[in-house]
Amino acid sequence: MAKKDKLIRRLKSKPKDFTFAEMEALLLSLNFNKSNKGRTSGSRVAFNLDNIDFELHKPHPNKELPEYIINKAIRVLESEGLI
DSSP states (O other): OOOOHHHHHHTTTTTTBBBBHHHHHHHHHTTTTEEOOTTTTTEEEEEEEEEEEEEEEEOOOOOOOOOOHHHHHHHHHHHHOOO
């Protein structure tokens, strides 16, 4: 099984420990483009693919994403037929 498929399966299971790095790897494997929105972006990172814009904040001090971000990612990616 490919890494992308493992990340999709893991995301859909809604784990409490899904990290920003895992989300970034998944979005990049789905051909999203990453943009830090300039040098003053701080922790904001945008991911774009065609008409889909997905903005994340790098969580700190922990690496895990909040539950609402996991749910939003699943909702957006499923509605666009990407997962």
